[in-house]
Amino acid sequence: MAERLPLAKAVNAALRTALDADPKVLVMGEDVGKLGGVFRVTDGLQKDFGEDRVIDTPLAESGIIGTAIGLALRGYRPVTEIQFDGFVFPAYDQIVTQLAKMHARALGKIRLPVVVRIPFGGGIGAVEHHSESPEALFAHVAGLKIVAPSNAHDAYWMLRQAIECDDPVIFFEPKARYWDKGDVDTDGIPGPLHAARVVREGTDLTLLAYGPTVKTALAAAEAAADEGTSLEVVDMRSVSPIDFDTIQRSVEKTGRLVVAHEAPVFFGSGAEIAARITERCFYHLEAPVLRVGGFHAPYPPARIEEDYLPGLDRVLDGVDRALAY
Amino acid sequence: MTVESRAAHGSGARKTATAPRKKAARPARRGGGRSTGGAAGAMVQLLTPEGERVEHPDYSLDITDDELRGLYRDMVLSRRFDAEATALQRQGELGLWPSLLGQEAAQIGSARALRPDDYVFPTYREHGVAWCRGVDPQMLLGMFRGVNHGGWDPNTNNFHLYTIVIGSQVLHATGYAMGVAKDGSDAAVLAYFGDGASSQGDVAEAFTFSAVYNAPVVFFCQNNQWAISEPTERQTRVPLYQRAQGYGFPGVRVDGNDVLAVLAVTRAAAEHARSGQGPMLVEAFTYRMGAHTTSDDPTRYRPDDELAVWEARDPILRLRRHLERLGAADAAFFTALDEESDALARRVREAIRTMPDPDPMAAFEHVYADGHTLVDEERAQYAAYLASFADHAEEN
Ligand SMILES: Cc1ncc(C[n+]2csc(CCOP(=O)(O)OP(=O)(O)O)c2C)c(N)n1
Numbered sequence: 001m002a003e004r005l006p007l008a009k010a011v012n013a014a015l016r017t018a019l020d021a022d023p024k025v026l027v028m029g030e031d032v033g034k035l036g037g038v039f040r041v042t043d044g045l046q047k048d049f050g051e052d053r054v055i056d057t058p059l060a061e062s063g064i065i066g067t068a069i070g071l072a073l074r075g076y077r078p079v080t081e082i083q084f085d086g087f088v089f090p091a092y093d094q095i096v097t098q099l100a101k102m103h104a105r106a107l108g109k110i111r112l113p114v115v116v117r118i119p120f121g122g123g124i125g126a127v128e129h130h131s132e133s134p135e136a137l138f139a140h141v142a143g144l145k146i147v148a149p150s151n152a153h154d155a156y157w158m159l160r161q162a163i164e165c166d167d168p169v170i171f172f173e174p175k176a177r178y179w180d181k182g183d184v185d186t187d188g189i190p191g192p193l194h195a196a197r198v199v200r201e202g203t204d205l206t207l208l209a210y211g212p213t214v215k216t217a218l219a220a221a222e223a224a225a226d227e228g229t230s231l232e233v234v235d236m237r238s239v240s241p242i243d244f245d246t247i248q249r250s251v252e253k254t255g256r257l258v259v260a261h262e263a264p265v266f267f268g269s270g271a272e273i274a275a276r277i278t279e280r281c282f283y284h285l286e287a288p289v290l291r292v293g294g295f296h297a298p299y300p301p302a303r304i305e306e307d308y309l310p311g312l313d314r315v316l317d318g319v320d321r322a323l324a325y
Numbered sequence: 326m327t328v329e330s331r332a333a334h335g336s337g338a339r340k341t342a343t344a345p346r347k348k349a350a351r352p353a354r355r356g357g358g359r360s361t362g363g364a365a366g367a368m369v370q371l372l373t374p375e376g377e378r379v380e381h382p383d384y385s386l387d388i389t390d391d392e393l394r395g396l397y398r399d400m401v402l403s404r405r406f407d408a409e410a411t412a413l414q415r416q417g418e419l420g421l422w423p424s425l426l427g428q429e430a431a432q433i434g435s436a437r438a439l440r441p442d443d444y445v446f447p448t449y450r451e452h453g454v455a456w457c458r459g460v461d462p463q464m465l466l467g468m469f470r471g472v473n474h475g476g477w478d479p480n481t482n483n484f485h486l487y488t489i490v491i492g493s494q495v496l497h498a499t500g501y502a503m504g505v506a507k508d509g510s511d512a513a514v515l516a517y518f519g520d521g522a523s524s525q526g527d528v529a530e531a532f533t534f535s536a537v538y539n540a541p542v543v544f545f546c547q548n549n550q551w552a553i554s555e556p557t558e559r560q561t562r563v564p565l566y567q568r569a570q571g572y573g574f575p576g577v578r579v580d581g582n583d584v585l586a587v588l589a590v591t592r593a594a595a596e597h598a599r600s601g602q603g604p605m606l607v608e609a610f611t612y613r614m615g616a617h618t619t620s621d622d623p624t625r626y627r628p629d630d631e632l633a634v635w636e637a638r639d640p641i642l643r644l645r646r647h648l649e650r651l652g653a654a655d656a657a658f659f660t661a662l663d664e665e666s667d668a669l670a671r672r673v674r675e676a677i678r679t680m681p682d683p684d685p686m687a688a689f690e691h692v693y694a695d696g697h698t699l700v701d702e703e704r705a706q707y708a709a710y711l712a713s714f715a716d717h718a719e720e721n
Contacts, residue, residue, distance in 0.1 A: 034626040035622075057559075296697070
């Protein structure tokens with residue numbers, strides 16, 4: 001059944017389906033119950049599944065992840081919510097030192113199917129710690145899987161797949177796109193969770209993005225087309241692992257790659273992609289892999305965040321620079 | 326100087342005009358009725374909701390009519406400033422505003438218990454405390470307008486930056502207090518936090534550190550009953566002030582809508598810290614009468630009748646009744662204060678409408694104290710990028 005839903009409602013639908021299908025699935029976090037979360041993503045779930053399944057937790061992120069680990073050890077599948085990107089750090093210790101490594105330490109004998117949902121990214125005019133993109137900080141840690149859908153359909157299916165996954169998944173939701181509507185086909189068969197996808201075909205340059213930046217990349221491709229440049233847009237979808245095969249195929253076709261993400265460029269996921277693609281596609285590349293993203297500066301106050309974010313103009317500037325080689 | 330020697334040397338020098346006459350505070354003895362709510366009897370109260378003065382065996386207060394009027398003025402002006410900021414948010418001048426409505430007594434009473442050389446670590450709602458510390462109210466708006474992330478020098482008024490990450494500042498306050506003790510100073514440090522924040526590991530760790538190092542810090546928890554949509558019962562099974570006992574320092578619950586009781590209890594707690602006796606926890610039992618922030622919708626989670634119960638305990642009304650009972654304020658006082666409120670509101674409105682947006686290049690400022698080549702490089706690149714638009718505009 002295909003339905004037109006805002007991305008936030010698609011996440012809600014995925015949670016609802018998962019709660020319905022498996023009594024071991026739990027939703028837990030701050031304000032997820034009566035309020036339905038500060039973005040209303042969990043709206044109505046507590047009413048239908050009760051306080052034992054949709055759990056308002058104390059205000060303690062380390063506590064949320066730490067107890068989710070315990071619940072997972074006991075056979076539950078907790079889907080935790082961190083209210084905003086900048087508040088994951090009290091839980092960072094539990095995620096990095098415990099959640100990521102326990103499966104390996106137990107020689108594979110235990111599973112930790114914990115999902116950590118994090119609304120991430122900027123562009124909503126918020127105060128500090130509400131607009132960050134910390135995905136690289138997690139990608140550096142082995143044992144975690146990291147995904148970031150860019151549209152409602154993916155949000156629905158990728159969350160369902162993340163919940164079914166036996167590994168811990170950090171699920172980054174593009175909060176600036178929560179209200180964007182898209183067709184969600186809840187009957188279809190989803191592709192693999194970690195596959196990248198070509199979302200617009202092109203011949204002159206590959207523009208790679210994920211999460212909130214995909215929409216920007218598509219808009220940039222549209223604008224570039226008006227000027228006679230054909231951009232291929234690839235939605236990376238998964239930050240760890242990365243589907244390098246799909247990216248490689250595209251770059252072999254176009255000969256150029258620009259990576260755009262909101263996180264600071266320095267030591268960001270774009271750096272990893274540039275290194276790997278240079279290695280894989282050295283003889284196909286007509287230009288160095290360029291990156292467009294955040295600066296090496298704290299996420300700035302809202303009135304100048306448009307300067308910090310890789311918007312249409314900055315992405316096109318990156319495209320121009322790559323084409324100039 | 327060690328903590329012990331501070332205690333030994335300090336008493337004489339530390340006596341201030343505002344020091345309580347009684348010995349250091351003891352935790353209230355009786356437990357609450359409801360698990361985390363509690364009967365009024367368990368709380369220190371010096372002023373009934375009807376504005377009648379009552380005595381408390383452990384917390385006395387000598388206060389002049391002039392001082393009473395001063396507290397009233399602070400509360401009224403804080404409320405007015407807050408209302409103006411809320412209105413400005415509605416008009417699109419601020420991105421967000423966390424209102425202090427209902428918490429004026431907790432904030433003014435505690436802040437007026439402090440000396441200028443004491444140090445305050447606020448969370449994000451302490452507009453009344455900032456007022457008492459002498460921070461220009463318009464300074465508080467920059468962060469919520471999105472032009473800066475703080476914008477004031479914490480050392481000017483010994484009032485630290487607002488803290489968004491729940492509970493973080495409670496550890497900073499503890500460390501600062503450890504430094505105060507190491508320096509042999511007799512200042513006290515006040516850490517503000519909410520009932521929700523009491524669940525954070527940082528707050529528990531702050532309790533541990535402060536107790537172990539006997540740090541002169543007062544933990545001032547404004548229990549306004551809600552952490553966004555979660556009631557205090559989601560954070561604790563015992564009244565919060567009782568937590569202190571497990572860490573080995575006193576805790577007391579005060580009627581947070583009674584500015585006199587808050588003043589007396591905070592003075593005692595600060596004196597406890599000054600005199601080398603270490604930390605103390607004050608739980609101000611109060612109520613957030615508005616929404617959590619302007620983005621919040623309390624009708625989704627808050628019982629309808631709750632607000633009415635607390636409106637009857639309004640901290641400002643209570644002191645007004647007291648002033649009227651005493652005959653300590655006449656109509657002229659109230660009229661003059663109304664005019665002062667209007668003037669403050671006008672000044673704030675004016676200030677915000679003329680508050681400039683930051684220069685885009687401001688993002689590269691103050692990233693490091695000693696500079697960083699990558700920041701220099703990105704700044705130069707971005708400046709060139711911006712300049713390319715200007716060139717383009719000139720061409721056309
Ligand atoms: C570490 C962290 N987690 C979550 C949040 C989001 N958040 C902001 S305020 C708030 C509620 C805080 O409640 P409380 O501590 O009782 O203080 P109050 O706002 O009631 O004054 C939450 C959950 C945050 N700012 N920081």
